[in-house]
Amino acid sequence: MANNDKVDAVIVGAGASGSVFAAVLAKAGKKVVLLEAGPDWQLDDLISSDIWGRRIKPAGSPFLLEGKNPYGYVYQAGWGTGGAALHYFANFPRLLPNDFKVKSTYGKGLDWPIDYADIAPYWDKVADDVGVSGDAKAEEIWRPAGKPYPMPPMRTFPGGDAWKKGFDALGMRLTPAAVGINSTKFKGRPACIYDGWCHVGCPIGALSNPLVTYLAEARQAGAEVRPYATVTRVLTSADGAKATAVEYYDANKQKQVQEASVVVLAAWSAQNPRLMLNSATDKHPNGLANSSGLVGKYLTAHFASGTSALFDEDLQPYMGTIAAQYFSYDLYDKNAHKDNGAFGSTFMVAGTAQRYSALGGVANARLDLFGAELAAFMKRAARGYTRLNAFAEEMPVIDNRIELATDKDEFGMPLGKIIHSFNDEAVALFNANFDRGLQIAKATGAKEAWPNKGPMPTIHLMGGTIMGKTAGDAVTNSFGQTHEIANLWIAGPGIFPTSGAPNPTYTILALSLRGAEQLAKNWGSVAD
């Protein structure tokens, strides 16, 4: 076992949230080390191919998956520098004010300890940092005013414009989507060329993945990235009051210890609780920062109801970005589908660029077809297919959780077990959004429209280390600092008490920036 010189901050995970913490702390003059379990990806590794694109995702399941709706995570999880944000879609919607006091307002779910106004300045800051294209003024039909985005909206294409016609016909509103992609040149990064390969990694840097934003800034400020470094435990002082180091296995599978004044866990939402539970000591018998028993609890996932439409016209569906051309919060009221027994917000995106293979590809829009019928469909869909997606919110329940399993990985660390089931209100929301999607699709004038109904998907993973006011009802405060160990911080969507319905990365970046600035500002009272 090797001990490394003590650093100011060790950050576990070089994805979206870890990169923000690294950039802020390194620029504040701190010595920062990022430990990343996967490779150190470079932009020229990002091959435009759905087949080759699978390289940048985790390999199979080190997590055991249980429950009525097992959480299928590999599609959206990260592996290597950039994390999941290396292949994310870069939709940049924000939460809305009705997301922050769900329990107080509706008697369901949980409350956040902060409000929309606490995060709003950080959404604006992130937009200026990484580059967001959109029409902020247009969005203000749904949300409080904020700063304009630094770039105008992206181009639209017939595959997106078709949905605008459907929304208009029903009196529903659809505005240009806010995306973390350059509609114009931004900070030396080029404008997007709309070739639709965002989801396998954008090698030109038009899409704001961490390699060209916060992680690049962190490196420039002196942060060190150690790839293939698998963290297994956080070590604590004898009295249990402080985190002192992390234990990890390096690229040669040799055990190492990295001492640090501050430990930031910025792995994904299931891995952070796995590490905390695996770091139990006599002073923390149930795992670190877990006197509440809530480490690993209140996992939430999004789910999406997709609606397909097929036109005879050439929609150029291969053009655009994997992010949306348009979005809508018109069904964001938690009770929008109350009559169907549903509860939770819905966020709709329209007009993503289509790929033809892989999980989200056109071929899977008709999973019932195979053989000659599939071939005929693919020919028709090649230029005439488009899709609407309605993302929706699952309420947090304590039984959706991460636990340690008895089986162990190659480093002797217990595997994580993710237990997840959707409740009846979520299932009702899933079904209601298909009905609404079909109504909209028919209003577009499409020749054919159908719901992409299949097993209820699990999209994005949030919760597991939720924020709250006290150590009795939460794991961290609103900055991600654990209530019980002042120099142990958690970054990422694991600290979301509720999920809202929008894609989470914009909020992950904003909360991470807020947390990292708080840490830097109060370093003297936090660091050990």
Next chain:
Amino acid sequence: MGETLVPGAKDAGVTYFVDQQISIPPQEALLEARIMNVKPPFANFYRAALGAIDGASSARYGGRNFAQLAANEQHEFVDLMRQNKLDGWKGAAASFVYFLLRSDAVDVVYGTMDGYAHLGVPYQPHIAPTRSW
């Protein structure tokens, strides 16, 4: 099976694709099985799938495995498989096996630069793959 699922899969090399991909370390594999949370090594999934298919085929068609069926029987079998309606099926759900094997066939037929050309749509790569897989 690949050709029954997606016409052109045999000539596009679906067998070689899967065979090669299960022979390399799982963290290098480019299979949809990786994305669908199948636990490595991925060869275990395919071995079990082949056994389940031939077992269910034999049970339904008088001892004949899938490769020995007539084209219309193969079509009927796959249609039942995707709906989880095969008696005597063993292992992972038949619909899930259908999904992954179909995805492999779709990969080699439609997920390549040749596949896009066949569909008549531009591939437009930033960085073109130097080989299909």
